[in-house]
Amino acid sequence: MTELREDHRNMTVVLDLLDGLIVEIEADKDPDFEMFDEIMRYMTVYPDAVHHPKEDIVYEQLREARPDLTEDLDHVPDDHNDIAHLGSLLRDEVEAVVAGGAVRREKMIEDATAYVRRLRNHIQWEEEDLFKRIDKMLDAAALQVDVSEYEHIKDPVFELEIEAGFRRLLASLR
Ligand SMILES: [Fe+2]
Ligand SMILES: [Fe+2]
Structure with a gap:
């Protein structure tokens, strides 16, 4: 949970940068x-490939161990799919611009704004609702949640800081 919360802080910093670009x-x-x-x-x-799958695993555990705490939570995996889908559409638009293609400015502003809003709302909801339920579960009984499938994957920007593919992002964060 500490790592998931740390990821949220990092994602928020990146979303602030994205707001600046918008x-x-x-x-x-x-x-x-x-x-x-x-x-x-x-x-x-x-976030799409590591953070959200880890949350899905923890959420699965909650559903198995504490069904009493999962009221109104059926939308969680869908949220992650929607966010990944919106993100990949936006990524395609940006890649097209970088490659010299034409993308309508208004469309890009609209899509980027919707993406930031969606992800911020999602993070806020997790912090205020989902994570509190998970804390409750963990307070009541320490559980082994196996996230080993993702554990070795480091955050390429906030943990490694040497990734050549993120030079501008790193420079902006410094
Ligand atoms: Fe999430
Ligand atoms: Fe999250």
């Missing part, structure tokens, strides 16, 4: 699309 696109200010591209790539290789 403001620049809105103002027609020659935004750094390479950084936008790195951000979307980061979202695909870490």
